[in-house]
Amino acid sequence: MSTALNDKTTGYEPLIVAFCCNWCSYAGGDLAGTSRMSYPANVRVIRVPCCGRMNPMFVLRAFQRGADGVLVAGCHPGDCHYSTGNYHGRRRLSAFKRLVEFAGFEPERFEVRWISSSEGDKFAEEMEQMTAKIKALGPNRKMRDARWQSVT
Amino acid sequence: MPRTGVFICHCGTNIAGTVDIEKAVEASRNFPGVVHAADYRYLCSEMGQDLIKKAIVDNQLDRVVVGTCSPRMHEGTFRKAAAEAGLNPYLLEVANIREHCSWVHKDIEEATPKAISLLRAAAAKAVLNESLDAPELEVEKRALVIGGGIAGIQAAIDIAEAGYEVDVVEREPSIGGRMAQLEKTFPTLDCSACILTPKMVEAAQHPNVNLITYSEVEEVKGFVGQFDVKIRQKARSVDPVKCTGCGICYEKCPSKASSEFEMGLSKRKAIYIPFPQAVPNVPVIDRDACLYFTKGRCQICEKECPPQAIVYDQEDEIFERRYGTIIVATGFDQMNPSQYGEYGYGQHPDILTGLEFERLFNASGPTGGKVVRLSDGKPPEKVVFIQCVGSRDKARGMNYCSKICCMYTAKQAILLKEKVPDAKSYVFYIDVRTAGKGYEEFQRRAAEEYDVAYLRGQVGKIFPDGDHLVVHGVDSLSGKIIEIKADMVVLAAASIARADSPELGRIVGINSDSYHFFNEAHPKLKPVETHTAGVFIAGACQAPKDIPDTVAQASAAAVKAVGLLSKEFLKGEACTAEVNQAECSGCLYCEAVCPYSAISPVEIEERYQGGTLKRTVAEVNPALCQGCGSCTVICRSGSINLKGFSNEQILAEVDAICLQR
Numbered sequence: 143m144s145t146a147l148n149d150k151t152t153g154y155e156p157l158i159v160a161f162c163c164n165w166c167s168y169a170g171g172d173l174a175g176t177s178r179m180s181y182p183a184n185v186r187v188i189r190v191p192c193c194g195r196m197n198p199m200f201v202l203r204a205f206q207r208g209a210d211g212v213l214v215a216g217c218h219p220g221d222c223h224y225s226t227g228n229y230h231g232r233r234r235l236s237a238f239k240r241l242v243e244f245a246g247f248e249p250e251r252f253e254v255r256w257i258s259s260s261e262g263d264k265f266a267e268e269m270e271q272m273t274a275k276i277k278a279l280g281p282n283r284k285m286r287d288a289r290w291q292s293v294t
Numbered sequence: 295m296p297r298t299g300v301f302i303c304h305c306g307t308n309i310a311g312t313v314d315i316e317k318a319v320e321a322s323r324n325f326p327g328v329v330h331a332a333d334y335r336y337l338c339s340e341m342g343q344d345l346i347k348k349a350i351v352d353n354q355l356d357r358v359v360v361g362t363c364s365p366r367m368h369e370g371t372f373r374k375a376a377a378e379a380g381l382n383p384y385l386l387e388v389a390n391i392r393e394h395c396s397w398v399h400k401d402i403e404e405a406t407p408k409a410i411s412l413l414r415a416a417a418a419k420a421v422l423n424e425s426l427d428a429p430e431l432e433v434e435k436r437a438l439v440i441g442g443g444i445a446g447i448q449a450a451i452d453i454a455e456a457g458y459e460v461d462v463v464e465r466e467p468s469i470g471g472r473m474a475q476l477e478k479t480f481p482t483l484d485c486s487a488c489i490l491t492p493k494m495v496e497a498a499q500h501p502n503v504n505l506i507t508y509s510e511v512e513e514v515k516g517f518v519g520q521f522d523v524k525i526r527q528k529a530r531s532v533d534p535v536k537c538t539g540c541g542i543c544y545e546k547c548p549s550k551a552s553s554e555f556e557m558g559l560s561k562r563k564a565i566y567i568p569f570p571q572a573v574p575n576v577p578v579i580d581r582d583a584c585l586y587f588t589k590g591r592c593q594i595c596e597k598e599c600p601p602q603a604i605v606y607d608q609e610d611e612i613f614e615r616r617y618g619t620i621i622v623a624t625g626f627d628q629m630n631p632s633q634y635g636e637y638g639y640g641q642h643p644d645i646l647t648g649l650e651f652e653r654l655f656n657a658s659g660p661t662g663g664k665v666v667r668l669s670d671g672k673p674p675e676k677v678v679f680i681q682c683v684g685s686r687d688k689a690r691g692m693n694y695c696s697k698i699c700c701m702y703t704a705k706q707a708i709l710l711k712e713k714v715p716d717a718k719s720y721v722f723y724i725d726v727r728t729a730g731k732g733y734e735e736f737q738r739r740a741a742e743e744y745d746v747a748y749l750r751g752q753v754g755k756i757f758p759d760g761d762h763l764v765v766h767g768v769d770s771l772s773g774k775i776i777e778i779k780a781d782m783v784v785l786a787a788a789s790i791a792r793a794d795s796p797e798l799g800r801i802v803g804i805n806s807d808s809y810h811f812f813n814e815a816h817p818k819l820k821p822v823e824t825h826t827a828g829v830f831i832a833g834a835c836q837a838p839k840d841i842p843d844t845v846a847q848a849s850a851a852a853v854k855a856v857g858l859l860s861k862e863f864l865k866g867e868a869c870t871a872e873v874n875q876a877e878c879s880g881c882l883y884c885e886a887v888c889p890y891s892a893i894s895p896v897e898i899e900e901r902y903q904g905g906t907l908k909r910t911v912a913e914v915n916p917a918l919c920q921g922c923g924s925c926t927v928i929c930r931s932g933s934i935n936l937k938g939f940s941n942e943q944i945l946a947e948v949d950a951i952c953l954q955r
Binding site (some may be wrong): 157159164165166168171172174175176178179180183186187188189190191192194195196197199200203204206207208209217220221223224226227230233234258259260261266293 | 364365366367392394395397398400404405407408411412415626799800803805806807808825869889890893920921922923924926936939941946947949951952953
């Protein structure tokens with residue numbers, strides 16, 4: 143297990159924003175906690191009702207504000223609490239990922255995953271993998287808005 | 295600027311153990327809008343709630359942030375507390391610093407800044423929170439029970455007794471389910487039919503219960519209080535009103551097919567009732583086996599039927615009904631153990647599963663109640679029972695315990711000794727698990743009074759040798775290799791979820807665990823609820839379960855259903871979508887993506903260049919909207935927003951979380 147925020151060797155600790163749907167992935171995250179699993183503290187979860195609620199604008203804003211990776215997690219296709227929300231999310235976000243790549247940004251910084259409420263282990267694993275991947279990629283320099291830094 | 299109060303819970307040491315609470319409180323004081331910050335050992339306790347309530351009044355707070363466990367756990371508790379202090383409950387936000395922070399991070403140096411960041415995000419969101427009101431929804435005073443086994447029957451009777459109408463949809467021609475297939479029930483050895491049949495009849499005769507057999511649920515639309523359910527009633531080819539249940543049709547029918555009820559061990563007619571006590575006592579024509587349907591001739595049943603109840607051209611009927619609540623009680627299957635090559639199931643008639651063996655004891659079963667070898671009709675002298683076939687088997691991904699096998703094996707060994715006094719039973723087991731009232735005593739009796747030999751160990755191979763089956767196993771307690779020349783082998787095959795349970799789960803809106811059993815909303819505190827409001831589960835569709843547990847769970851689900859039906863109104867979803875009609879261009883893409891048909895076009899009048907202009911825009915029906923937010927993203931003019939999860943609120947959370955960069 144990595145000791146996320148205290149990586150003495152590189153000094154670099156990425157920030158990952160995870161948007162999780164309330165019904166499956168957020169509950170999967172709860173189960174990871176209840177089962178006392180462990181994953182890097184680099185991940186911060188924002189609760190959304192459904193991945194169909196995910197406006198790509200939210201993802202862009204995270205990158206602009208300096209997030210190094212963004213993960214959207216929803217119910218498995220077919221299992222959406224709102225029956226079709228994750229189908230809209232899947233289509234929209236996969237098109238968006240292509241767009242991110244086309245714009246010259248590392249597409250690996252943005253991922254979409256399906257994690258059910260019973261998959262606490264998968265939740266922890268995905269967070270672990272995402273963190274490792276972003277660590278290897280290094281900080282998000284391209285999309286981060288320097289003006290934001292000066293404000294804060 | 296709103297006046298926000300931040301309250302941080304220690305949750306004993308659950309949060310305080312890995313989050314520096316003092317630091318978090320201090321940091322919270324500097325968040326924009328925060329005028330008060332406090333912590334408490336257990337915020338969810340009455341004292342904790344009082345602390346929040348008092349602070350709201352004393353500090354004139356109009357926003358509250360609670361840093362505590364998951365909002366899925368206690369959001370309701372804290373919202374209620376806020377409401378009691380005169381605040382709109384939706385002005386409260388929860389920061390999940392337990393499940394998503396203190397429990398998953400071990401290091402206080404890591405968890406503390408993360409907790410502060412999550413609190414900051416919640417505070418930033420809270421500033422933008424608005425007072426919301428949940429709409430009141432009507433409740434259709436009728437329940438639907440899917441599955442007519444003992445769980446479904448019990449739930450239906452309980453609901454009916456409480457004074458509400460209930461429909462039971464059963465896939466098979468008769469209600470009764472798995473329990474109807476059993477001969478006796480542990481640990482009291484009452485005859486299963488003797489205790490089940492009266493319940494079946496009670497359900498059938500109850501004025502509030504409507505049995506819809508030979509039917510399946512095809513579609514569920516709507517939501518709690520108003521589920522619109524499409525039910526397919528399969529063509530029985532028999533008019534249930536005319537049929538008197540005399541049975542002449544299946545007596546005379548010349549065509550046979552394998553009996554599902556007898557686990558394929560015997561034949562039934564093409565026109566049949568699954569078992570003698572079937573409810574309703576109305577036969578069904580199996581069109582795949584019927585000579586008239588396959589070859590166009592015969593029609594004997596039609597000629598012989600005294601009330602002329604046979605209707606060959608009957609068709610499936612699909613009808614839609616509205617229900618306030620749904621209970622799913624679809625039961626389980628027994629795994630087909632043929633994938634376990636070492637046990638030779640399917641290759642020898644004397645190797646049976648537990649459920650098949652059970653049928654041999656039954657007077658109306660394939661052998662007329664004689665326990666004999668199916669190969670030669672002789673009573674067995676030595677019977678080997680093998681436990682955990684497909685259960686507790688990590689190598690094959692079947693990790694769970696099927697729970698009922700230890701007990702029914704003991705039962706079958708006792709029954710065997712009573713039917714065939716010379717018979718000797720051997721049980722190969724991993725562990726004998728007999729938790730339950732009277733269970734341990736029962737299993738002891740099997741071992742001590744009925745001379746059942748319990749051998750701790752596994753069987754590696756079974757092979758036929760002349761008239762016998764040689765069972766090659768190991769007794770791990772003595773370390774000895776054991777070889778038994780058995781006459782019959784009974785495999786306690788795993789209880790598994792119904793093959794089509796994921797499909798039904800999708801239709802009704804219940805998610806499943808990795809073994810396809812339905813998930814309850816909370817493993818301890820919400821054992822019959824699901825994540826879909828108004829949908830409850832009972833019985834072995836949730837996990838392997840014996841009859842007492844199933845019945846208890848069915849009654850629990852019935853109480854939940856009745857509680858819901860007894861309400862005049864239900865509170866609907868407060869976080870619904872809202873259209874800014876001044877900006878809406880009327881493209882109605884939102885109408886197309888809405889899964890609840892909650893959006894419809896509406897004509898509005900606007901002042902335009904001195905005159906008025908009529909224009910079509912979208913309108914959301916808040917009673918139908920469930921707050922998924924799909925419409926907000928599809929909206930090209932950005933004129934739909936979701937209350938409680940608005941664009942501005944989510945962006946504020948993003949900004950707050952990224953502030954550390």
